Amino acid sequence: MDLYRINSQTPTLGVAKDLLGKILWFDSPDGIVSGRITETEGYLSDDPAAHSYRGETKRTAPMFRSAGLVYVYLIYGMYYCLNITTRPEGEGEAVLIRSIEPLEGVEIMLKNRPKADISSLCNGPGKLCRAFGITVELSGLNIINGAIRIYDDGYKPATITSSKRIGITQDSAKDHLYRFTID
DNA sequence: TTAATGATGGGCT
DNA sequence: GCCCATCATTAAA
Secondary structure, three states: OEEOOOOOOOOHHHHHHHOOOOEEEEEEOOEEEEEEEEEEEEEOOOOOOOOOOOOOOOOOHHHHHOOOEEEEEEEOOOEEEEEEEOOOOOOOOEEEEEEEEEOOOHHHHHHHOOOOOHHHOOOOHHHHHHHHOOOHHHOOOEOOOOOEEEEEOOOOOOOOEEEOOOOOOOOOOOOOOOEEEOO
């Protein structure tokens, strides 16, 4: 199985679609967990909904560094969200990984989310980070050498659906079809 | 079945 | 002080 590398020549929305069907892999303290990516969203540099929009801060620094880094942030005080950066130094774009179909380490995921059943184990950005054990401590790692990686096993999605992003309310951003899903 | 609400804390104005 | 790229739980219908 091949390591998947982000090509910084590829536009962010192209990467968002490209990541569908790839395998997210994490060498967690409890063991290997992995799953197939089924939902992503793109966040662009001229996009008021992007964390990078108001400039670089300590939190958002990975978005501005280089393509192929992990950007993790805390949301609503209790959940983490996982992104992969897509652009060269200074640009500030990323893809949010929103949903995954569990593959390896299901017993670890169930230990992290004891009340979930398989179908709802990783079907949301907060849920998948909780199930995998991904926290903000991992923000800034690269996906070539780090504990979080992406693999390509040759799976090709049949159909990619575009839709509006979840939870985006700014008038100038809410209607963009930057959310991509496969079934 | 869908709709409303509470949890919980960092980041920014 | 308000907002937030969320989710589980409860309430209503």
